[in-house]
Amino acid sequence: MSWTEERVETLKKMWGEGQSASQIAKELGGVTRNAVIGKVHRLGLSNRATSTTAKTAKEKPAAKAEAPAKPAPKPKAEPKAEKPAAAAPATTPAVRKQIIPAGQPLPPQPSANEISPEALATVREVEKGAKKLSLMELTERTCKWPIGDPATDEFWFCGLSVQQGKPYCEAHVGVAFQPMSSRRDRRR
DNA sequence: CCCTGATTCGC
DNA sequence: GCGAATCAGG
Numbered sequence: 001m002s003w004t005e006e007r008v009e010t011l012k013k014m015w016g017e018g019q020s021a022s023q024i025a026k027e028l029g030g031v032t033r034n035a036v037i038g039k040v041h042r043l044g045l046s047n048r049a050t051s052t053t054a055k056t057a058k059e060k061p062a063a064k065a066e067a068p069a070k071p072a073p074k075p076k077a078e079p080k081a082e083k084p085a086a087a088a089p090a091t092t093p094a095v096r097k098q099i100i101p102a103g104q105p106l107p108p109q110p111s112a113n114e115i116s117p118e119a120l121a122t123v124r125e126v127e128k129g130a131k132k133l134s135l136m137e138l139t140e141r142t143c144k145w146p147i148g149d150p151a152t153d154e155f156w157f158c159g160l161s162v163q164q165g166k167p168y169c170e171a172h173v174g175v176a177f178q179p180m181s182s183r184r185d186r187r188r
Numbered sequence: 189c190c191c192t193g194a195t196t197c198g199c
Numbered sequence: 200g201c202g203a204a205t206c207a208g209g
Contacts, residue, residue, distance in 0.1 A: 003200085020192065035202050037193060042200070046194085141190060164191070 001030030119174045126171040131159025143169035
């Protein structure tokens with residue numbers, strides 16, 4: 001894979017959105033996160049605002065004798081005000097997956113309760129390759145999705161790598177965290 | 189252990 | 200220019 005105009009654009013866009021290098025790499029495909037990071041640096045767009053090390057640039061012990069050949073014109077016109085407060089939704093902490101075109105492409109919205117057949121298929125597939133861990137073998141990052149019947153010895157936990165921050169692997173997160181089950185009419 | 193970005197350096 | 204290997208922090 002080479003850095004075509006289009007791919008670079010995607011890179012810039014995603015990087016700008018705060019996506020991690022690995023996410024970008026995954027999106028682009030054919031490249032590793034290292035490649036992405038390398039490209040990011042070569043393109044000059046580096047420091048975002050957040051990351052580890054918080055800039056290896058140290059603290060500049062000396063004064064800020066910074067004024068090479070660029071008086072810092074700062075032609076960057078911010079189209080958006082950086083006001084987190086104001087009328088912020090409050091329920092919008094960070095940009096998770098802002099890959100929504102905002103157009104109208106939101107076709108097959110399943111009826112809020114069914115699990116897409118693909119998801120189920122994926123789950124079944126994943127469960128075939130489950131690590132089949134016992135309760136004691138579960139760790140912070142092993143999928144805790146139970147498989148089988150606890151009353152049988154045909155019982156174990158998925159055990160695959162969890163999706164960071166979640167208790168389950170990607171496949172199981174998919175079926176575990178449904179949008180919103182329409183089970184409010186549990187009248188009686 | 190998982191993840192993150194930063195840097196180096198042979199290609 | 201590219202990116203794997205390596206480094207370094209969380």
